Amino acid sequence: MSVLKQLAGAIAGGTIEVVDLTHTLDPDFPVIILPPEFGQCARFRMEEVSAYDHRGPAWKWHNISMSEHTGTHFDAPSHWISGRDVPNGAVDEIPVDQFTGPVVVIDCSKGASADEDFELTAEIIQTWEAVHGPVPENSWVLMRTDWSKRSGQDYLNMRDDGPHSPGPTPEGIRYLVETRKIRGFGTETVGTDAGQGMHHTPPYPAHYTLHGAGKYGLQCLCNLDLLPPTGAFLLAAPLKIKNGTGSPLRVMALVEKSS
Numbered sequence: 001m002s003v004l005k006q007l008a009g010a011i012a013g014g015t016i017e018v019v020d021l022t023h024t025l026d027p028d029f030p031v032i033i034l035p036p037e038f039g040q041c042a043r044f045r046m047e048e049v050s051a052y053d054h055r056g057p058a059w060k061w062h063n064i065s066m067s068e069h070t071g072t073h074f075d076a077p078s079h080w081i082s083g084r085d086v087p088n089g090a091v092d093e094i095p096v097d098q099f100t101g102p103v104v105v106i107d108c109s110k111g112a113s114a115d116e117d118f119e120l121t122a123e124i125i126q127t128w129e130a131v132h133g134p135v136p137e138n139s140w141v142l143m144r145t146d147w148s149k150r151s152g153q154d155y156l157n158m159r160d161d162g163p164h165s166p167g168p169t170p171e172g173i174r175y176l177v178e179t180r181k182i183r184g185f186g187t188e189t190v191g192t193d194a195g196q197g198m199h200h201t202p203p204y205p206a207h208y209t210l211h212g213a214g215k216y217g218l219q220c221l222c223n224l225d226l227l228p229p230t231g232a233f234l235l236a237a238p239l240k241i242k243n244g245t246g247s248p249l250r251v252m253a254l255v256e257k258s259s
């Protein structure tokens with residue numbers, strides 16, 4: 001039996017589960033808020049065109065609009081200034097095999113529960129590796145914080161000095177990109193950086209380091225608590241938008257059920 005037939009049989013038989021890591025797109029889902037002098041990210045909007053009526057008797061459909069970076073979404077290298085000259089840096093140019101890969105989940109949920117500004121350091125990653133082995137090259141590393149269980153204003157967690165939410169330190173993301181040579185990094189928050197990431201050097205180090213190295217970002221993920229630390233496989237294909245800097249997408253993980 002071929003590998004693909006074995007995979008199809010395992011999914012059909014339930015020994016491999018498909019886990020949805022994607023939030024539902026609706027007008028109320030929070031989007032990142034930037035200082036007022038900058039342009040803002042558009043929320044999701046949906047307008048009914050027809051619904052089996054005089055506007056279209058046999059069909060129902062909608063017009064939709066949103067930012068490339070609304071809801072569960074993908075960041076391409078061209079999204080950030082450090083990646084603007086990276087070859088194949090737009091979503092329509094990225095080789096499709098880059099949208100899949102093995103998944104590593106680093107559980108930071110206890111730390112994020114105790115500290116809204118919790119940060120993933122190189123030391124935390126190395127402690128994780130002491131238990132689970134080195135982060136594999138070309139893997140997707142997902143930072144579990146259970147932040148996706150929040151909603152509304154609690155999700156953005158805005159204060160007078162900006163948002164407060166977890167993310168990686170500059171040293172942490174450099175360790176993953178430069179030492180472990182990961183494919184991409186994902187979070188449960190609205191960005192791959194901590195809410196106060198503007199105070200780091202460089203500002204927003206996850207965006208700067210990932211995209212400058214031609215790597216990818218995923219944000220607004222959910223259900224990371226359903227994934228094992230290692231062993232899952234990610235499917236995360238953005239829309240093929242010409243010169244797109246990112247895209248909403250449906251992120252799924254294949255997880256082998258324990259017997």
